[in-house]
Amino acid sequence: MRFGENGLINFEEMAAIILFAIGFTTLLFNRNLIKKIIGMNIMDTGVYLFLASMGFIFDREAPIITDGVTDADRYINPIPSGLVLTGIVVSVSVTALMLSLTVRLYEKYRTLNLDEIYMLSHNRGGKP
C-alpha cells in the first residue's frame, strides 16, 4: 500500500478528517447521550471544514462580484459554500430532534447512561 504524494499539501483536508475522527470516536465510545450528541456535532464541523477547503483556490476572492468583473479566474468555487449551508441547517434540525428525544428518555429513566437505560427498559436492573 503506497500513500499518495499530496498528504502534507492537503493539510486542511487532513485536519477535517482528524476532526471527523474525534467526533466519531466520541460518538462510539461514550455512554452518555449528551456526549454522543456533542460527538455528532464535532463530526458535522469536520464535514464543513472539508467542503470549505475543497472550494478554496489560492489568490482568489470570495464569490461576490466586485467592480462588475465576471471572470471565472478571479473567484473561488461557490458550490461547496452552498452545500455547507445545507449541512448546517440539517445539523441544527437533527441536533434538536436528538436533544428532545434525550429529554424524554431522561424524564422516564432519570439517567443519561445508555447501559442503565437498557437495563431499566428490560427490567433487569432491580435487585442485584
Place this chain on the structure above:
Amino acid sequence: MNMKMIKARLAAWWRGEEDLTEELYGSPRPEEAPAVPDTPLPRLHSTFVIAHTELRAFRWLYAVLSAVFCLIIIGTMLYAVTYMPPYGSADTPTINEVFDRYVEQGMAETGAVNTVAGMILDYRAFDTLGESFVLFTATCTVIILMKDDPDLKKKKHPYFVDYRYDPIVHSIGSLLIPVLLVFGAYILFNGHLSPGGGFSGGAVIGSALMLYAMIFGEERATRVISERVIQTVVLCALGFYALSKSYSFFTGANHLTSIIGPGTPGNIFSAGLILPLNVAVGCVVACTMYTFYILFKRGRLS
C-alpha cells in the same frame, strides 16, 4: 435603563447582595415553589451495571468492534486524502463548467451580486425549499416530543438560574436586543449583495428573540410572540416560497423566465425573487430557533 441604575446594580452585585428586586423594580420577587427533589425512581449504580455479566461481555465486544471500525474508517479517509488534488489548486475536478457558468453568467441571469445567494435561491431554489421544510419538520417533531406529559410533572431544578433577576445579564441584554434585531434585518435584506442571507440573518434574529425570552421571562415573550403568531408567520413564509417557485411546474421546466426581472445588480431592490425568498427563509429560521428555545425551557409554546 440609565447609567445610574446599572451602576447601582453593579455595586450591589459587587457587595454580594443578591436579591435586589424590590429596590430596583419596586415589586417584591415572586415567591418560588420550593425545589422538589427528583422522583425516587430506581437510580442504578454504574458499578452494578458493569458487574452484570451479560452486559460486561457485550461491552468488551462493543469496545473492540468500535475500535476496529474507527481505525478502518479513519485510515481509509486519511489514505484517500493523500491522493486528492493539491489544496488550493485551480485545476481540480470540482472547478468545471458548472462553476464557470455560475460565476460568469450568474449575475446577468439572476441579478444577484452574491453568487452563493444567486445559486441557492435561484438556480437551486427547490433545494432551499427542502431545507426550510426540514426545519419545519424538526419543529413539528420537537413540539410533539416536548409536549407536557400529565403523568410526569415538570419539576424545577434546584440549580435553575433565573436570568430575570441577574443584574448583569439583564442590563447588557436589554442593550443588545435592538442592536441584534437591526443587524439581523441588515443581513436578511443584504443577502443578495453581501455575505449573509436568510439562514444567517434568521439565526441572528432568533437569538435576539431568545435573549428577550431569557431576560424578560417566557410569559411576557409568549404574550408578544404567541403560538398563533409563530404558526401564521411560518405558514405564510413557507406557502409564499412554495407558490413563488412552483410556477415552473405550470410553465414547463425548460422556459424558466421569472415575471420579475433581475433589475440592476447592486441595488437593494434587484435580483428578482431572491430578496423576498431570503426574507421568507429568515422568518422560518428565526421562528424555528425561538420555538426550540421556548420548548426546551417550558415544554409548551404558549
